[in-house]
Amino acid sequence: xxxxxxxxxxxxxxxxxxxxxxxxxxxxxxxxxxxxxxxxxxxxxxxxxxxxxxxxxxxxxxxxxxxxxxxxxxxxxxxxxxxxxxxxxxxxxxxxxxxxxxxxxxxxxxxx
Amino acid sequence: xxxxxxxxxxxxxxxxxxxxxxxxxxxxxxxxxxxxxxxxxxxxxxxxxxxxxxxxxxxxxxxxxxxxxxxxxxxxxxxxxxxxxxxxxxxxxxxxxxxxxxxxxxxxxxxxxxxxx
Numbered sequence: 001x002x003x004x005x006x007x008x009x010x011x012x013x014x015x016x017x018x019x020x021x022x023x024x025x026x027x028x029x030x031x032x033x034x035x036x037x038x039x040x041x042x043x044x045x046x047x048x049x050x051x052x053x054x055x056x057x058x059x060x061x062x063x064x065x066x067x068x069x070x071x072x073x074x075x076x077x078x079x080x081x082x083x084x085x086x087x088x089x090x091x092x093x094x095x096x097x098x099x100x101x102x103x104x105x106x107x108x109x110x111x112x
Numbered sequence: 113x114x115x116x117x118x119x120x121x122x123x124x125x126x127x128x129x130x131x132x133x134x135x136x137x138x139x140x141x142x143x144x145x146x147x148x149x150x151x152x153x154x155x156x157x158x159x160x161x162x163x164x165x166x167x168x169x170x171x172x173x174x175x176x177x178x179x180x181x182x183x184x185x186x187x188x189x190x191x192x193x194x195x196x197x198x199x200x201x202x203x204x205x206x207x208x209x210x211x212x213x214x215x216x217x218x219x220x221x222x223x224x225x226x227x228x229x
Contacts, residue, residue: 041222043220043222
């Protein structure tokens with residue numbers, strides 16, 4: 001039973017355009033949502049997060065949007081760069097247990 | 113300086129063997145974790161230790177036994193390896209591992225790819 005889902009296994013975007021990565025969750029008790037980026041043969045690295053009490057958090061080219069009523073969050077990358085090509089994992093934290101649940105990742109390919 | 117380091121990075125072994133994966137973090141974090149990335153690419157929590165104390169123990173076979181000699185180290189020992197244990201195992205650490213902590217950002221190691229033949 002996967003509580004965090006990333007339904008798009010891959011996404012291809014032209015350099016300079018916007019990349020939108022989506023994530024859905026089922027548990028309304030999640031209090032923090034995070035995005036991680038992973039290059040091949042490396043561990044995931046933290047990218048950006050958002051608290052459940054907010055609906056938007058921006059950090060440079062990266063913006064995360066949270067729609068609690070739809071249990072949906074998205075990561076926007078503008079403008080996309082070839083160096084952004086990686087696998088992006090969505091994660092959610094369960095407050096009472098400090099457990100992190102991860103999606104299966106979306107592989108982003110930014111074409112030059 | 114590697115913040116979270118795991119050894120070995122690759123491990124190929126026969127069914128029935130016992131193997132260990134070691135993890136060390138030099139970030140001064142209080143909490144360490146083991147995650148398993150399965151064939152469907154999901155990262156699933158296995159164990160979590162806070163200051164050497166087990167705080168999360170997910171439903172994993174008891175052939176898996178974590179050991180934390182100090183808060184900078186969390187090792188994973190696997191007995192009687194099975195084909196289904198083949199996966200990438202990630203160690204991670206965070207500053208606040210207890211419920212209600214801050215963002216709880218995880219710092220991951222590079223992963224240890226275990227292949228059971």
